[in-house]
Amino acid sequence: MPVTIYDIAKEARVSIATVSRVLNNSSVVSEKTRLRVKKVMEQLNYTPNVIASALTKKSTLTLGLLIPDIANPFFAELARGVEDASSDFGFNIIICNTDYSSDKEATYISLLKQKSIDGFIISSAYYNDQNVVKLLKANVPLVLLGRDIDDSEGLPVDVVGSDNVKGGYIATKYLIDLGHKNIACLLGPPRIKVNLEREKGYLKAMEEAGLKVCPEAVGYGDFKIDFGFKKTLEILKGPCKSTAIFAANDLTAIGAMRAIKFLGLQVPNDISVVGYDNTVLAEMVDPPLTTVNQQMRKMGYIATELLIKRIKGERGVGEKIILDTELVIRKSAGICNGK
C-alpha cells in the first residue's frame, strides 16, 4: 500500500539499486538520473522505510536514554539536552525511567537491544553498575551522563559529567567565607559516585579552613525532599550546632529549608542552605536557593554528540568530559550569626 523503492524504480525507469543509491546520496549516480529519481519520489510522495534499511544497515538512528525519573526536573533538563542533540543529528530517543532500580535498568536494556538501537545514554548508573559493564563488554556504544562508574574492569568508557569535587568545594567554601564553622552535609546515595566526589569537595574545604566536621552532621540519603527534611531535623536537634547546610542536590536542600522553617527558624538568618544542580526549583523556593550550577542541558547535548560520533566511528572510546561548575548565589545563605 505505501510506496516503495520498487514503485519509484518503475516510474523512473531505473533499477531499485539506483533508487537506493540516490536515497543514500551515493556519489556514483549521474546527476541526470538522480534528479529524475528525486522528482518521482516527490511526485509519489515517497518516504523511505527506516525499518527495512535498519535490517541490513544495522542502524536505526535511535538512541536509548536511561534515567531514573523524567518527572525529576534534573533529569528532565538532561533529557532536553539529549533530545536537542538527537534531533540536530537526525536521531530520535527512547526514554526509559528506571526508578533507581538495576532490574528495571536491565530489562530496558535488553528490550532496547532487541530494537537495535544504535547506542545508550545512561544517567542511572551506580558506581559499579553491572548492566553498564556488560554493555561495555559487548562493545555496545554508550556514554555515561552525569554519572560515572568505578569499576569498568579496564574497559574504556565515555563519560560526560561535571566537576563534583569542585562543586562541593565552592559550595562549602562559600559558607565558610560567610563565617560558618559548623557546616552540615547532606548527600545522596553513596552508590552514586558524584556524592562521594561532592563530599570530597566538602571535606577539602573544611580541612583547608581548619574546621572539623561533626560526624552526626554528615549523612547519605536518597536525593529526595523528605530525606532533607528529616535529616535536617535530626541534625538541628543533635549536638552539632550547625549553622549551615550543604545539600548535594536541590531537592534535599529544599527539604532542609522546610525543616528549618518547621522548627520556627529562618533561612538564611538562622541557618544557611546551599543546594546543588540549579534546577528550576531553585529559583522558585523561598528564599531562592543558592546552589551549584550544573549545566544539565549542555551535558545532555554533549553526551549525545559524543555518542553519535562514536556510533559513526569518528572517534575512539574512553573520553571523559567534565564541564565546569559554578555557584549561583541567591538568598538562602547568609552571614553566620551563630557562634
Added chain:
Amino acid sequence: MPVTIYDIAKEARVSIATVSRVLNNSSVVSEKTRLRVKKVMEQLNYTPNVIASALTKKSTLTLGLLIPDIANPFFAELARGVEDASSDFGFNIIICNTDYSSDKEATYISLLKQKSIDGFIISSAYYNDQNVVKLLKANVPLVLLGRDIDDSEGLPVDVVGSDNVKGGYIATKYLIDLGHKNIACLLGPPRIKVNLEREKGYLKAMEEAGLKVCPEAVGYGDFKIDFGFKKTLEILKGPCKSTAIFAANDLTAIGAMRAIKFLGLQVPNDISVVGYDNTVLAEMVDPPLTTVNQQMRKMGYIATELLIKRIKGERGVGEKIILDTELVIRKSAGICNGK
C-alpha cells in the same frame, strides 16, 4: 554474528517456522518441542530482532510522544504517565519536543512514520492542528493528550483531557467566595483549546455571581512566567482594581506572584492568586500556590492505554475521556481585603 532463529532451529533440530512459532506463543506447537526450543534459546542467549519482525508484522511496539517541552514540569509529568503505561504494556516511547512549533511537529511526525511507530500521543496540538488532521485522514492511530482540536473534519478522535470548564469555574468561584469581585484572568495561547474552556469556566462563575469582568483584566499569553509577570504589572497599574488573579497555568501564576511582590504588595493579603495544573512548582513557591489539580500522570497513563487498545484493534476510535479536576487549596489566595 548475533544468534538468529536459524541458529536456534539448527541446534533444536526444527525449522525456523517452529522457532518463530514459539517466539510468538503460537498455540500449535507441541509442549515438547516448545520446551526444547526454549532451552536452546536460553543456551545460545538468543534475543529476537524486533526490527526484522517489524518488517513483516508492521508493528514496532514503539509509540511517539509529541510534547512542546519535556523540561516543562507539566509535560514531564504527562510523559511519566505515558512511559509508565508503555512500559506496562511492553511498548517504548520516543519523545519529541516541538517547542510549540507546527513545523517541528510536522517534521517529527514524518520522521516517526518512517520509523514505523505504532501510534502517536500528541500533547502539542492546536485547536485546528493540520498535522493531526492529516494523521487522522491517513488513519494513523493517535490520541490527543491534554489537548483537543476543534475541527477534525468529521473524523473521530480519541481525546484524554480534563474538565477545563469546571477547572476555570471552581478556581474563580473559590475567589468569589473569598469575597473578591474584581478578578483578573490570565490565559495561555487561544490557539490551545483548553484556554478557551478555562476562560469559559471563569466567565460562567463571574456571571453567576453577578460580577462584571473588566476587559483589561483578561488576557491571552504564552503560558510562561514572563507573561504572568508583565500582564500582572499591567493589570495592577490599570483601571481594573483587581484583587485576585486566576491564571490558566502554574507558571503564569508564579509570574503573577512575582509581579505582585515586585510592586511591594503581598500574596495573598493584597492580591490573591490561583493557578492551574498543580505541578511540583506549586508547592515550592512562596506562598504555596492554590491551584487546580489536573491528574497529569493519570491522564498520560490512560491516554496510552487507550492508544494501545486501539492499535491492538480492541476498540474503535472517537472516545473522549475527561478526568475530573479539583482545587488544591494552599496559601496563595485569601479573603478579600480590598473594596
Added chain:
DNA sequence: CTGAAAGCGCTAACAA
C-alpha cells in the same frame, strides 16, 4: 554509471 541478485531476520500462508 547502472542493473541483477543475494541477503538482513523474521512472519505467514500453504503443504505435508
Added chain:
DNA sequence: TTGTTAGCGCTTTCAG
C-alpha cells in the same frame, strides 16, 4: 504439529 517457501523494503556486492 511441523516444514517449505515466499516475501517485508532496502542495501550491497559483483558484473557489465
